Amino acid sequence: xxxxxxxxxxxxxxxxxxxxxxxxxxxxxxxxxxxxxxxxxxxxxxxxxxxxxxxxxxxxxxxxxxxxxxxxxxxxxxxxxxxxxxxxxxxxxxxxxxxxxxxxxxxxxxxxxxxxxxxxxxxxxxxxxxxxxxxxxxxxxxxxxxxxxxxxxxxxxxxxxxxxxxxxxxxxxxxxxxxxxxxxxxxxxxxxxxxxxxxxxxxxxxxxxxxxxxxxxxxxxxxxxxxxxxxxxxxxxxxxxxxxxxxxx
Numbered sequence: 001x002x003x004x005x006x007x008x009x010x011x012x013x014x015x016x017x018x019x020x021x022x023x024x025x026x027x028x029x030x031x032x033x034x035x036x037x038x039x040x041x042x043x044x045x046x047x048x049x050x051x052x053x054x055x056x057x058x059x060x061x062x063x064x065x066x067x068x069x070x071x072x073x074x075x076x077x078x079x080x081x082x083x084x085x086x087x088x089x090x091x092x093x094x095x096x097x098x099x100x101x102x103x104x105x106x107x108x109x110x111x112x113x114x115x116x117x118x119x120x121x122x123x124x125x126x127x128x129x130x131x132x133x134x135x136x137x138x139x140x141x142x143x144x145x146x147x148x149x150x151x152x153x154x155x156x157x158x159x160x161x162x163x164x165x166x167x168x169x170x171x172x173x174x175x176x177x178x179x180x181x182x183x184x185x186x187x188x189x190x191x192x193x194x195x196x197x198x199x200x201x202x203x204x205x206x207x208x209x210x211x212x213x214x215x216x217x218x219x220x221x222x223x224x225x226x227x228x229x230x231x232x233x234x235x236x237x238x239x240x241x242x243x244x245x246x247x248x249x
Contacts, residue, residue: 001050001057002064007043010036013098013235014074016066017043018082020215021106021155022137022148028079031221035228039235042069046085047140053150055158059088066096075099075235077228079217080185081151083107084160091163094170098234100199103177103217103224104185106155107164108193130215164196174199175231177224179212202227 006025007017009032017028017035025032025043032041044065046058062085066074075098078086083105090097141148167174176194178187180203187203194201204212206223217224229236 001061002068003044003046003058003061004048005042005044005065005069007032007041008069009033010038010040012039013237014040014042014069014071015233015235016071016074016076017041018062018076018078018086019043019046020080020082020133020217021151022047022140023079023133023218024136024140027132027136028218028221031218031224034221034225038237039075042071042074046082047144047147047151049144049147053144053147053154055085055088055154058085059092062089063093072096073098075101075233077101077103078105078107079103080214081106081155084155084158087160087163087167090170090172091166094167094172097172100167100172100174100197101177101228101231101233102174102193102199104179104182104190104214105176105193106185107160108185108189130213130219132218133215161196164193168197176201177227178203179214179216180204180206181211182214184214200231202231 007029015035017032019025019028025045028043032043035041044062047053049058049061073096076086076090083102084107086100087107090100174197176190176199178190191201204216204227206212206220212220
């Protein structure tokens with residue numbers, strides 16, 4: 001089994017984006033187009049699976065998807081829930097990972113409000129969501145309700161500490177980005193997660209006084225690209241060594 005890949009843009013080194021809980025690849029289309037100016041950008045659908053959604057099944061399907069696309073090694077960028085899958089894949093296949101970026105991620109093992117809330121009242125998450133995220137959530141819930149409940153339960157009950165230790169020991173270059181006012185996940189938890197991985201930790205900076213929340217990755221795609229460029233990702237090639245991202249969105 002492999003995953004559907006609705007977004008596959010650009011050429012060059014591969015950057016694979018793993019989307020957030022109940023989001024769609026199309027939710028990240030504007031960001032993907034911007035990043036595709038620098039590299040090949042692939043966004044698979046992490047919930048379009050038949051039958052029960054299980055972490056190991058989806059990691060296997062993700063691996064098969066990379067094989068199908070001819071991607072031996074990739075830069076991985078995970079948003080929210082997608083970061084947990086990114087971490088799981090990296091712990092199993094460190095040789096296939098160039099570098100890791102986690103944005104406001106559930107890969108951190110201590111702050112599980114998103115999974116708990118989704119398990120108790122899936123539609124209540126819409127109260128926290130931007131209109132774009134709410135529309136994606138409603139669409140995914142309509143098509144894959146069982147898979148979302150399965151995934152939420154896994155996120156709620158599982159621990160990622162072992163995977164974090166494995167990735168840290170493998171010495172994979174990692175970065176953690178965080179919104180300055182994330183209303184879903186704790187910034188302190190993100191800092192601890194970065195320490196576990198020996199990763200850089202960056203709180204997103206926009207215009208003076210600008211509030212960036214959990215969905216800033218696709219709500220502010222140009223700002224997110226600026227922050228990625230500031231990290232000097234190898235997927236961007238010439239972007240390495242550029243000065244830190246500007247404060248204007």
